[in-house]
Amino acid sequence: MAQIPDQVWNDKEHTMNIFSKDHFVKRCLMSAIGVLICGIAVGFFKHAFFGVDPFQSLMAGLDALIPIKFGTLYVIVNVILLLFSLIFDRHYIGLATFINLFLLGYVAQFSLETLQHFFPAPALYLRAIFLLIGIGVICFASSFYITADLGVSTYDAVALIISNTWHIWQFKFIRIITDVICVVAGVGLFLLATKKIDGxxxxxxxxxxxxxxxxxxxxxxxxxxxxRPFLEGKSEKQPQ
Structure with a gap:
């Protein structure tokens, strides 16, 4: 299951309930809505002008170093991460993965363009508000589509596999490590490509x-x- 390993949530009763009509409909809704809301949050995040998220930091560094179109590069990197998931735990590839691949970018672009239309030159305090909204909403939405267990983004899958499949530390600590690696690598690649601090x-x-x-x-x-309480219902017994 796509959750932290210290709260195991995969007993036989739960596994049987995954495919019950009620739970399956909930999971589909949580996957689709979670990913699409992530796209909206990315628009807020980008319009805040306070730097991109860790994975996009890596992508920006690669983009500066490798002379191919960003769209093509983005597909290549995600295909590599997709292969990682297919090799080590393909259970993380599902509905949300492909919604993420094909729709999240368009939703994020629409969100950004809408914000740019209404707030073409946001003041510093407004940028700070956008940043807080972006971070809070993207974390909230990510928790929904991860918990839905119908696939996650190829990048999210890396930390989940290391945590839940390989049982190396808790997800929250693995995610910090992978995020920091992406930021350091992105900055290093950018400096290697441009040889300057500007930009x-x-x-x-x-x-x-x-x-x-x-x-x-x-x-x-x-x-x-x-x-998790939303998926299982407040009245149902929560996992220990």
């Missing part, structure tokens, strides 16, 4: 640092407090 804000900023250290724990918090 480094395209790779890393305060928003990047915040998400690198707090996104994992926040997703974990929303999973335990909101997403």
């Amino acid at each position: 480094i804000q395209a790779v890393v900023g305060i928003g990047t640092i915040i998400t690198a250290f707090f996104m994992g724990p926040l997703v974990d918090f929303f999973q335990v407090k909101v997403a």
Whole structure:
């Protein structure tokens, strides 16, 4: 299951309930809505102008170093991560994975363009509000589609596999490590490609640092407090 390993949630009764009509409909809704809301959150995050999230930091560094179109590069990197999941635990590939691949980018672009239309030059305080909204909403939405267990993004799958399949530390700590690796690699690749500090804000900023250290724990918090109770129902017995 797509959750932290110290709260095992895979007993036989639960496994049988996964495919019950009620739970399956809930999972589909949680996957679709969770991913689409993530796209909206990315728009807020980008319009805050405080740096991109850790995975996009890596992508920005690769984009500066490798002379191919960003769209093509993005597909290549995600295919590599998809192969990682298919080899080690294909259970994380599902509905949400493909919604993420084909729709999240368009939703994020629509969200960003809408914000740019209404707030073409946001003041510093408004940018800070956008950043907080973006981080909070993306963590909340991620907890829903991860808990739905119908697939996750190829990047999310890496930390989940290391945590739940290989049983190396808790998800929140693994996520911090993978996020930090992406940020460091992105900055390093950008500097290697450009040989200058100018434009480094395209790779890393305060928003990047915040998400690198707090996104994992926040997703974990929303999973335990909101997403799992929503899926199972408040009246049902929660896993120990």
